[in-house]
Amino acid sequence: MALTNEIVKQKLTEKFGEQVSNFEEPYGMLTFEAPKELNLKVLNFLYDDEVLKFRFMTDLCGVHYPTNKGREIAVVYHLHNLEDNIRIRFKVFADINQPDIYTATGLFSAANWMERETYDFYGVNFVGHPKLKRILNVDEMDYFPMRKEFPLEDQTRIDKDDEMFGRG
Amino acid sequence: MSEQHIKLPEGSIEKTTTTLNLGPTHPATHGVMQNILELDGERIVSTEQTIGYIHRAFEKIAERRPLAQITTLTDRLNYCSSPINNMGWHLTCEKLLGVKTPKRVDYLRVIIMELSRISDHLICNSIVGVDAGAYTGFLYVMQYRELIYEIYEEVCGARLTTNMGRIGGFERNFNNIAFEKIEKFLAEYPRVLKEFENLFQRNRIFMDRTKGTGAINAERALNYGFTGPNLRAAGVDYDVRVHSPYSSYEDFQFNIPVGTTGDNYDRWLVREQEMWQSLSIIEQAYQKVQEFKGTAADVYHADVPEYYLPEKADVYTKMEALIYHFKIIMGETDIPAGEVYQSVEGGNGELGFYLISDGGRSPYRLHFRRPCFIYYQAYEELTKGAMLSDAIMTMSSLNLIAGELDA
Numbered sequence: 001m002a003l004t005n006e007i008v009k010q011k012l013t014e015k016f017g018e019q020v021s022n023f024e025e026p027y028g029m030l031t032f033e034a035p036k037e038l039n040l041k042v043l044n045f046l047y048d049d050e051v052l053k054f055r056f057m058t059d060l061c062g063v064h065y066p067t068n069k070g071r072e073i074a075v076v077y078h079l080h081n082l083e084d085n086i087r088i089r090f091k092v093f094a095d096i097n098q099p100d101i102y103t104a105t106g107l108f109s110a111a112n113w114m115e116r117e118t119y120d121f122y123g124v125n126f127v128g129h130p131k132l133k134r135i136l137n138v139d140e141m142d143y144f145p146m147r148k149e150f151p152l153e154d155q156t157r158i159d160k161d162d163e164m165f166g167r168g
Numbered sequence: 169m170s171e172q173h174i175k176l177p178e179g180s181i182e183k184t185t186t187t188l189n190l191g192p193t194h195p196a197t198h199g200v201m202q203n204i205l206e207l208d209g210e211r212i213v214s215t216e217q218t219i220g221y222i223h224r225a226f227e228k229i230a231e232r233r234p235l236a237q238i239t240t241l242t243d244r245l246n247y248c249s250s251p252i253n254n255m256g257w258h259l260t261c262e263k264l265l266g267v268k269t270p271k272r273v274d275y276l277r278v279i280i281m282e283l284s285r286i287s288d289h290l291i292c293n294s295i296v297g298v299d300a301g302a303y304t305g306f307l308y309v310m311q312y313r314e315l316i317y318e319i320y321e322e323v324c325g326a327r328l329t330t331n332m333g334r335i336g337g338f339e340r341n342f343n344n345i346a347f348e349k350i351e352k353f354l355a356e357y358p359r360v361l362k363e364f365e366n367l368f369q370r371n372r373i374f375m376d377r378t379k380g381t382g383a384i385n386a387e388r389a390l391n392y393g394f395t396g397p398n399l400r401a402a403g404v405d406y407d408v409r410v411h412s413p414y415s416s417y418e419d420f421q422f423n424i425p426v427g428t429t430g431d432n433y434d435r436w437l438v439r440e441q442e443m444w445q446s447l448s449i450i451e452q453a454y455q456k457v458q459e460f461k462g463t464a465a466d467v468y469h470a471d472v473p474e475y476y477l478p479e480k481a482d483v484y485t486k487m488e489a490l491i492y493h494f495k496i497i498m499g500e501t502d503i504p505a506g507e508v509y510q511s512v513e514g515g516n517g518e519l520g521f522y523l524i525s526d527g528g529r530s531p532y533r534l535h536f537r538r539p540c541f542i543y544y545q546a547y548e549e550l551t552k553g554a555m556l557s558d559a560i561m562t563m564s565s566l567n568l569i570a571g572e573l574d575a
Contacts, residue, residue, distance in 0.1 A: 026507045027263060057393055059509075059520055061535040078509060078522070078537075082390075082404070085411050089509065110393030113545045121227075136220035136574060145228060152232050 003051065003084040005030040011052060015045055029089050036092040039075075040102045043090070046079060047107055054079040054088065060104070060114040062122035064096075066148045072096035073122055077104070094124065096147075103129040121146035185213055188556075192221050196560045198295060199570030203547075203563075210556050215548045219541075223574040230534040234499030235261050235335060235475070238534070243329035245538060246572040248291050249284035249515035250330045251320065256512035259414050260521040261335045264508045265475060272460050272467045273337040274416035278453045279350065280323065280332065281415070281512075282446040286357075287316045288515030289397070289439040289446075292567040296436055297368055299561045300377045305367050312360055315353050322346035336476040337469025347454075354451055361443055369440065375433060382550045382562030383431035392546040395539050396517030398566060401438045402430030408513040419456070420449050432558075432565040439567075474501055499529045516540060516567040540572040 008030055012020045019038060024031045034042045046054040059078040066072055071093035080087050094101055103126040104111040115126045116135040123144035126132055134141060143150070191202035200221040206213040226241045233241075242253040255277050262269065269277075290313055294306035317327040322345050324332040333339065368374045384394070389402040399406055407424045409417045425441035427434030460467070469476050473492050482489035495501050505527035511520035517539025526532040543566060550566075551559040 027509075029509060031507070056390055058511075058518070059522060059535065059537040061522060063524060063533045076522070078520070082406055082411075087509070089507075108393065109388075109391045109545070110542055113541060117541075134220075136223040138220075145225070152228065 031089040033091040039092045054081045056080040057108040057110045062118040064147045073099045099124045226575045246569045249288035251280045251284040251332045254332045260510040269470045270467050275453045275456045277415045282449045287313045295564045299564045319349045336472045341468040378433035381558040393542040397438045401427035401434040435565045538572045
């Protein structure tokens with residue numbers, strides 16, 4: 001019997017009850033969220049379960065929702081079961097003042113740099129990461145540039161002396 | 169001489185290894201990236217990678233641009249096969265917007281994507297040869313990469329950073345010169361590829377240099393998130409074109425070549441075989457495109473006026489076209505809210521686009537799943553205990569592209 005979104009959902013609710021929530025299926029991909037303290041438990045369950053077998057981490061990234069008070073930072077995992085060829089998306093949310101989330105590096109070596117990237121851009125503190133430092137930006141940087149409070153430069157500004165590129 | 173006369177730095181007596189900085193701008197790295205190697209003689213004890221030298225904040229920039237303007241950013245990810253990135257981005261937008269493309273567009277896209285796969289693999293495989301000291305192959309196949317670039321030029325006007333296609337299709341129909349050049353490529357390239365293969369495949373020196381170096385087993389490769397030829401060389405037959413078909417790949421017959429050992433030689437062989445498969449796909453797609461006759465042969469985009477830029481002649485003469493032109497150029501069209509993940513089989517692995525839209529004019533968040541970035545972290549494990557010269561070849565056989573690494 002092929003694995004379907006329904007079975008995944010059912011298995012997760014059996015195991016975690018009310019704690020996994022917000023099940024959606026945007027464009028066919030099962031999406032759900034769990035409390036951030038449970039992220040490793042959920043990932044481990046998805047990995048170890050003999051039916052689910054989500055053993056390939058496709059992607060990990062952060063998202064910033066400034067209006068979402070108390071849960072501003074989201075970390076999104078994309079997991080793939082290569083045998084049954086089914087993908088799921090799993091989200092955890094954290095407070096921007098204390099963005100501590102357990103690292104997934106123990107389970108997926110692939111998570112190492114992706115978590116560093118998420119730390120670099122969103123300031124998510126991955127607890128237990130072997131070497132959590134900036135990866136794409138310079139080490140001296142003291143802010144997290146992908147957060148929404150840093151807007152891109154206003155293209156209509158005129159106070160800049162930039163003759164070479166036709167501005168000002 | 170007593171010891172107090174020699175003023176050696178603290179701790180230098182105990183240190184038996186050499187630290188070597190390879191990069192950021194070293195001819196052997198084929199891109200801007202730094203490797204700090206700890207060497208014991210010629211053996212590598214440990215490595216540390218520093219990346220981000222050409223980080224251009226594409227994900228941040230994309231948060232203010234309308235969809236059509238993001239295509240130019242995707243060009244600059246894996247610049248050895250830009251059209252695949254462009255098509256991947258258009259497919260992502262089409263998935264979000266619910267645009268259904270006509271079959272002819274799909275087949276034309278397949279032709280272009282497979283051509284870019286060939287040019288990507290060609291560069292990678294010949295560069296592996298260069299790093300082994302065999303320059304001839306690289307120079308010899310260059311003229312066929314040039315022919316591929318000429319085809320791009322006929323289709324979109326650009327060669328390297330192509331910005332090819334639009335949401336819903338192509339900006340113009342393929343002209344006859346493009347089809348002639350594709351025919352020329354199909355006729356001449358197999359002979360060249362065979363010759364290229366003869367030069368390396370059973371070459372004793374090349375085999376000795378590549379066999380057993382930079383090897384990774386299937387389990388580790390999966391754990392490291394390997395995709396594309398690097399994963400298939402380790403023996404896992406995962407290919408996005410087959411597992412989640414896009415752009416009508418399900419209409420084509422092709423094999424997925426897999427290796428067994430996951431070493432440099434197997435990676436080279438997998439890429440070589442994939443080029444043959446790509447050739448066969450192009451042939452099939454070309455046949456299918458030729459079957460469209462009459463008005464069906466003029467279809468090169470889907471009918472989505474809200475997102476597809478109208479003909480310039482219509483803009484000057486028709487009111488509706490003028491309105492759509494203005495709205496698209498100024499980015500005044502709101503995109504529907506939603507979350508979408510779409511991936512394509514890029515030149516070096518699964519290239520994914522994770523797009524979150526909140527209903528505004530530009531994406532709320534756009535994340536590129538860059539295969540290079542994900543598998544380069546395995547480099548330390550791949551080269552531990554290896555010779556320095558083998559590590560150089562491992563780097564090029566992984567097909568690292570700095571633009572994709574740093575986004």
